[in-house]
Amino acid sequence: MALMKANSPAQYDGIAREYTALSKKDPVKQFVQYPETLRLLGDVRGKRVLDIGCGAGLLTEQIAGRGARIAAYDISREQIFLALSSQPKNQSITYLVSSPEKIAQALESLGIPTEFDVAVSTLVLFYAENARQLSDFFKSTFSLLTKGAKFVSILFNPDYGFMGAAKFNRIFTRENGKSTVNFLDSGQNVVASATHSDFSRADYENAAKGAGFSKFEWVDLEPSIEGIEAMGKEYWADFHESPPYVGFVATKE
Numbered sequence: 001m002a003l004m005k006a007n008s009p010a011q012y013d014g015i016a017r018e019y020t021a022l023s024k025k026d027p028v029k030q031f032v033q034y035p036e037t038l039r040l041l042g043d044v045r046g047k048r049v050l051d052i053g054c055g056a057g058l059l060t061e062q063i064a065g066r067g068a069r070i071a072a073y074d075i076s077r078e079q080i081f082l083a084l085s086s087q088p089k090n091q092s093i094t095y096l097v098s099s100p101e102k103i104a105q106a107l108e109s110l111g112i113p114t115e116f117d118v119a120v121s122t123l124v125l126f127y128a129e130n131a132r133q134l135s136d137f138f139k140s141t142f143s144l145l146t147k148g149a150k151f152v153s154i155l156f157n158p159d160y161g162f163m164g165a166a167k168f169n170r171i172f173t174r175e176n177g178k179s180t181v182n183f184l185d186s187g188q189n190v191v192a193s194a195t196h197s198d199f200s201r202a203d204y205e206n207a208a209k210g211a212g213f214s215k216f217e218w219v220d221l222e223p224s225i226e227g228i229e230a231m232g233k234e235y236w237a238d239f240h241e242s243p244p245y246v247g248f249v250a251t252k253e
């Protein structure tokens, strides 16, 4: 596989197919990020869910499979094309090519109600290139949520302790306010690379607060039982000491 690199949101247009193939077999996505997102979302049956940066819809389909009605958007046309190509017929998902700044208008133009019971972004917010763009994610989402609703995010852990070391099929490095993750195959070859902002916990909290969210919670993530069975305890040995990803839940009170 050619090395694919994502340095900005638009770059997902160039790597969508390879990234989706990687996501389907990545233990951290399948056994941590996706099940933990579902756990943090709770019971979504009958709820209206906004999925921000939905990618090719791998997680979106799992949420819809639990009975939610979803509007899912991504800035990458290619990601949305892949999502539409794989969408199961019986699921209630509307996919849109959009961004935090444009999503409200895009929904309105399609006659989709602009009020959601819960919002989710998995591995997305750190693609904001600066504090203003991060703030746009929170402002846009706040305006689309009902009172009492939560915004669940899975983020790169700002306090990750194994920078530079190969763990969980990844090596993270940090330079000039940016983090780069190199994804490794089983032979430890780099097969994909993504660079994103290196926001602190305070950066996320300030952006959420500035948008109007008044309650926040940082949540430690765990591999699922299936993940421990599939990969063995040794694979996850360092995960508890310093997990590469963390949950952030902001509530609109």
Ligand SMILES: C[S@@+](CC[C@H](N)C(=O)[O-])C[C@H]1O[C@@H](n2cnc3c(N)ncnc32)[C@H](O)[C@@H]1O
Pocket: 009, 010, 012, 023, 052, 053, 054, 055, 056, 057, 058, 059, 073, 074, 075, 076, 079, 098, 099, 100, 121, 122, 123, 124, 127, 128
């Ligand atoms: C790492 S992928 C995660 C995809 C999906 N949430 C998942 O977990 O499988 C990040 C996605 O965020 C999207 N993205 C980044 N910045 C965005 C923005 N400003 N608006 C909408 N989508 C964005 C990218 O195009 C990409 O598809």
